[in-house]
Amino acid sequence: DVKVTQSSRYLVKRTGEKVFLECVQDMDHENMFWYRQDPGLGLRLIYFSYDVKMKEKGDIPEGYSVSREKKERFSLILESASTNQTSMYLCASSSRTASSYEQYFGPGTRLTVT
Amino acid sequence: AQSVTQLDSQVPVFEEAPVELRCNYSSSVSVYLFWYVQYPNQGLQLLLKYLSGSTLVESINGFEAEFNKSQTSFHLRKPSVHISDTAEYFCAVHVLTGGGNKLTFGTGTQLKVEL
Numbered sequence: 001d002v003k004v005t006q007s008s009r010y011l012v013k014r015t016g017e018k019v020f021l022e023c024v025q026d027m028d029h030e031n032m033f034w035y036r037q038d039p040g041l042g043l044r045l046i047y048f049s050y051d052v053k054m055k056e057k058g059d060i061p062e063g064y065s066v067s068r069e070k071k072e073r074f075s076l077i078l079e080s081a082s083t084n085q086t087s088m089y090l091c092a093s094s095s096r097t098a099s100s101y102e103q104y105f106g107p108g109t110r111l112t113v114t
Numbered sequence: 115a116q117s118v119t120q121l122d123s124q125v126p127v128f129e130e131a132p133v134e135l136r137c138n139y140s141s142s143v144s145v146y147l148f149w150y151v152q153y154p155n156q157g158l159q160l161l162l163k164y165l166s167g168s169t170l171v172e173s174i175n176g177f178e179a180e181f182n183k184s185q186t187s188f189h190l191r192k193p194s195v196h197i198s199d200t201a202e203y204f205c206a207v208h209v210l211t212g213g214g215n216k217l218t219f220g221t222g223t224q225l226k227v228e229l
Binding site for chain 1 (some may be wrong): 120123146152155156157158159160163165179194204215216217218219220221222
């Protein structure tokens with residue numbers, strides 16, 4: 001079974017703090033993704049990576065950065081957390097070679113910024 | 115650019131009744147379409163997908179969706195729902211970018227099954 005894990009299920013941070021969200025997948029997938037999920041807005045893509053050290057901006061990259069130093073790990077960084085970044089964050093991965101295009105999701109991290 | 119529209123944000127339905135969750139897409143190229151389900155406090159799981167071939171696709175738990183090119187739709191249906199189907203359902207379309215493959219998701223439909 002494909003497994004995508006996220007470092008925390010719940011996280012509470014203060015405004016201005018630097019926040020790291022970690023995601024690890026165990027299926028040797030090339031592609032990894034970070035989304036945020038908000039009621040009524042669905043899933044919005046923040047960043048994705050299609051290879052180690054490669055990244056591409058998604059639809060809402062402002063206020064976020066990412067790091068992919070190893071194939072299995074993709075980190076989302078909030079340089080200076082703000083209250084409008086309170087949200088559910090979902091990580092996903094997929095194979096670049098598989099013709100199914102399916103993405104596999106982690107359980108999510110619910111981040112609260114106070 | 116490819117996009118999907120889910121017209122209903124919430125769909126309440128009684129147990130054992132039929133349900134249809136609507137999804138329309140826009141795309142100028144060949145489309146690959148997906149339905150994902152998110153149960154409370156969990157991540158998303160693939161429910162079913164259309165890549166090619168038969169326009170009617172089925173899941174293992176009784177859901178089905180039909181790809182309709184002329185109406186640009188991929189509606190999800192189940193003839194008789196169960197309490198355990200209560201969840202949020204997301205429609206998604208595959209997008210090919212210069213860097214790789216990604217999915218664009220709709221805003222989701224909350225299905226609430228009541229006794």
